[in-house]
Amino acid sequence: MTKPEFKPEQHKKYFRRSLDLLPGESAVxxxxxxxxxxxxxxxxxxxxxxxxxxxxxKKDIVEWVYRLQLVPSDHCPVHKCGFMGSTTVIHLKNHxxxxxxxxxxxxxxxxxxCILVTLGDDLSRVDKSAVLRGVASLQKPDGSFKSNYExxxxxxxxxxxxxxICNILDDSSTINVNNAIxxxxxxxxYDGAFGQNPGTESHGGSTYCAIASLSxxxxxxSVLDENKSKIxxxxxxxxxxxxxxxxxxxxxxDTCYSFWLGATLSIMGSLNRINKDRNRDFVLNNANFITGxxxxxxxxxxxxxHTCLSLCGLSLIGExxxxxxxxxxxxxxxxxxxxxxxxxxxx
Amino acid sequence: xxxxxxxxxxxxxxxDSADETxxxxxxxxxxxxxxxxxxxxxxxxxxxxxxxxxxxxRIAYSEKFSDVFDYFRAIIKSGEKSERALNLVTDAITLNPxxxxxxxxxxxxxxxxxxxxxxxxxxxxxxxxxxTKNYQxxxxxxxxxxxxxxxxxxxxxxxxxxxxxxxxxxxxxxRQWVITTFSNLIENELNFVDDLISQDIRNNSAWNQRYFVxxxxxxxxxxxxxxxxxxxxxxxxxxxxxxxxNYLRGLLLYSENGILEDKVSTFCxxxxxxxxxxxxxxxxxxxxxxxxxxxxxxxxxxxxxFALKLCSDLASVYDPIRRSYWAYISSNIENKYSIKEHDFxxxxxxxxx
Numbered sequence: 171m172t173k174p175e176f177k178p179e180q181h182k183k184y185f186r187r188s189l190d191l192l193p194g195e196s197a198v199x200x201x202x203x204x205x206x207x208x209x210x211x212x213x214x215x216x217x218x219x220x221x222x223x224x225x226x227x228k229k230d231i232v233e234w235v236y237r238l239q240l241v242p243s244d245h246c247p248v249h250k251c252g253f254m255g256s257t258t259v260i261h262l263k264n265h266x267x268x269x270x271x272x273x274x275x276x277x278x279x280x281x282x283x284c285i286l287v288t289l290g291d292d293l294s295r296v297d298k299s300a301v302l303r304g305v306a307s308l309q310k311p312d313g314s315f316k317s318n319y320e321x322x323x324x325x326x327x328x329x330x331x332x333x334x335i336c337n338i339l340d341d342s343s344t345i346n347v348n349n350a351i352x353x354x355x356x357x358x359x360y361d362g363a364f365g366q367n368p369g370t371e372s373h374g375g376s377t378y379c380a381i382a383s384l385s386x387x388x389x390x391x392s393v394l395d396e397n398k399s400k401i402x403x404x405x406x407x408x409x410x411x412x413x414x415x416x417x418x419x420x421x422x423x424d425t426c427y428s429f430w431l432g433a434t435l436s437i438m439g440s441l442n443r444i445n446k447d448r449n450r451d452f453v454l455n456n457a458n459f460i461t462g463x464x465x466x467x468x469x470x471x472x473x474x475x476h477t478c479l480s481l482c483g484l485s486l487i488g489e490x491x492x493x494x495x496x497x498x499x500x501x502x503x504x505x506x507x508x509x510x511x512x513x514x515x516x517x
Numbered sequence: 518x519x520x521x522x523x524x525x526x527x528x529x530x531x532x533d534s535a536d537e538t539x540x541x542x543x544x545x546x547x548x549x550x551x552x553x554x555x556x557x558x559x560x561x562x563x564x565x566x567x568x569x570x571x572x573x574x575r576i577a578y579s580e581k582f583s584d585v586f587d588y589f590r591a592i593i594k595s596g597e598k599s600e601r602a603l604n605l606v607t608d609a610i611t612l613n614p615x616x617x618x619x620x621x622x623x624x625x626x627x628x629x630x631x632x633x634x635x636x637x638x639x640x641x642x643x644x645x646x647x648x649t650k651n652y653q654x655x656x657x658x659x660x661x662x663x664x665x666x667x668x669x670x671x672x673x674x675x676x677x678x679x680x681x682x683x684x685x686x687x688x689x690x691x692r693q694w695v696i697t698t699f700s701n702l703i704e705n706e707l708n709f710v711d712d713l714i715s716q717d718i719r720n721n722s723a724w725n726q727r728y729f730v731x732x733x734x735x736x737x738x739x740x741x742x743x744x745x746x747x748x749x750x751x752x753x754x755x756x757x758x759x760x761x762x763n764y765l766r767g768l769l770l771y772s773e774n775g776i777l778e779d780k781v782s783t784f785c786x787x788x789x790x791x792x793x794x795x796x797x798x799x800x801x802x803x804x805x806x807x808x809x810x811x812x813x814x815x816x817x818x819x820x821x822x823f824a825l826k827l828c829s830d831l832a833s834v835y836d837p838i839r840r841s842y843w844a845y846i847s848s849n850i851e852n853k854y855s856i857k858e859h860d861f862x863x864x865x866x867x868x869x870x
Contacts, residue, residue, distance in 0.1 A: 230571035360767030371725040
């Protein structure tokens with residue numbers, strides 16, 4: 171079998187198309203268009219293709235994202251502040267007595283900040299204090315975070331997003347970090363990995379959320395002693411099957427887990443224990459040469475999430491022509507360095 | 518009025534297939550009428566999505582989608598909580614169940630109209646059957662069941678959903694929430710799990726649930742012993758099954774004074790001696806290596822060398838995809854026991870990664 175070839179230009183085109191117009195089937199993303207924007211821009215940055223957007227397009231995107239920000243007002247209590255995922259109900263912004271239906275979502279706030287940093291915005295228009303107080307209002311007594319204020323569900327995904335926001339804004343004083351660590355620790359399972367909530371099945375995605383969170387807090391060793399690290403590492407390398415990675419034992423491989431598990435192992439300093447060549451082959455075999463983009467497996471069509479995370483996975487294992495990523499924040503190293511500069515400026 | 522009649526149909530649009538002979542502007546379905554063409558909605562001014570000056574990640578919404586959500590935006594702005602608003606929300610949910618706001622608004626309407634929550638539970642059951650892997654639908658169910666404070670149908674319902682896909686993470690997570698929130702629901706859970714493991718011995722979700730149940734029961738030594746035998750039996754049916762091996766290792770967390778390790782060690786050695794070379798068996802044998810680090814006893818040295826041989830066999834024969842991993846484990850053992858001279862070196866060439 172010949173080695174699959176990596177063709178970056180096709181994927182740049184795929185993302186540029188996604189940034190403009192998505193087909194009608196994407197209407198299920200109507201409420202979370204920001205996630206598509208995030209995957210397209212992070213993906214383009216990894217492909218070194220942001221410049222092809224042009225300055226005015228970048229500016230348009232930054233303005234579109236800032237429009238989704240909810241700031242404190244008579245009609246927006248601080249616990250609703252942060253970013254919305256789309257313009258679906260933006261008409262309720264600042265409308266009296268509608269704050270219950272017009273609120274931020276912590277995953278969207280995380281992605282909005284990543285997008286802004288990636289596009290070179292200095293976050294000066296982010297109402298940091300409101301965002302941080304908004305995040306704090308989502309923390310539950312068990313240490314976990316809800317996605318949003320009204321009836322939001324809580325699990326490790328939103329713990330990660332909340333901690334990443336605090337990391338980006340360089341301030342975790344509004345939240346209870348110890349309780350968050352306790353919650354993460356309670357999600358650790360008998361098989362060596364993390365479930366979304368205490369007791370639920372270990373999963374590649376939630377394991378990433380746990381490890382990336384601990385790494386952002388610089389608390390990896392406080393939850394994972396030597397033995398736990400050892401079994402987590404084994405669980406993670408065992409997810410490689412038929413070349414690609416699966417999210418749980420006895421499930422089929424899927425390209426996105428080359429990121430979730432690749433990044434987990436990368437943060438733990440153990441990425442060299444996997445078979446990179448076979449992982450690369452699996453991911454590249456799921457590239458679509460007609461439309462560009464990557465699908466989760468051979469039976470699916472490409473989507474922005476799997477395309478971005480496939481590129482993240484390839485970048486982690488050192489694919490040429492790809493920019494390196496920061497595995498804990500999931501933005502490029504370039505963007506993460508720029509973030510450091512902004513943070514230093516604001517100190 | 519019979520509450521059930523108020524409960525709206527899950528889908529007013531039964532299919533996406535376009536009826537091209539139909540001249541009406543109804544997006545392809547012969548009996549579906551756009552909200553803008555419904556006389557009973559004449560009093561409402563639809564509100565278009567306001568995307569601002571820049572067009573970014575636009576979606577080519579279908580006519581129907583825009584129509585429904587333009588009217589949804591109108592009623593949520595005016596605050597209308599009525600039966601027709603509930604029907605509209607139902608349509609909006611069918612088009613996009615991943616919209617948090619429609620669910621929050623739906624609950625507002627349901628509570629305002631004092632709709633029988635049992636009917637709402639029926640409704641959400643139907644929606645979940647259609648969108649089994651959507652987060653919001655399960656969260657909504659949680660809200661309704663909490664308000665009803667009645668979990669009596671929940672185990673059966675999740676069992677139905679797991680019948681469609683026995684590894685559905687949402688269903689399992691919800692099931693665990695039901696079990697931990699309401700007491701007296703755990704009694705038959707082990708039988709339920711056992712059925713699923715019998716149907717598919719590789720069902721890792723079912724194995725996890727088994728651990729969840731056992732762990733919650735504060736098991737004594739007898740229970741753990743029973744579990745150990747259960748797991749041995751299942752491993753013997755399919756020795757390559759990682760789920761059962763992980764469970765076995767999980768049971769070892771209950772071990773005191775190495776008693777369980779001895780039993781597992783005997784089991785593994787017997788399997789190995791019969792010629793079994795499951796990678797999980799070999800991996801487990803390596804982990805069971807437990808000798809005094811400073812021992813120079815010949816028997817102990819041989820034990821360490823056996824572990825090194827297993828690493829080498831895994832790297833080259835049984836688990837070559839993880840060759841680098843086994844090389845790393847092997848070198849850890851070498852360093853720990855200071856055994857540098859042996860016949861089981863694993864060479865990693867630079868290009869081998």
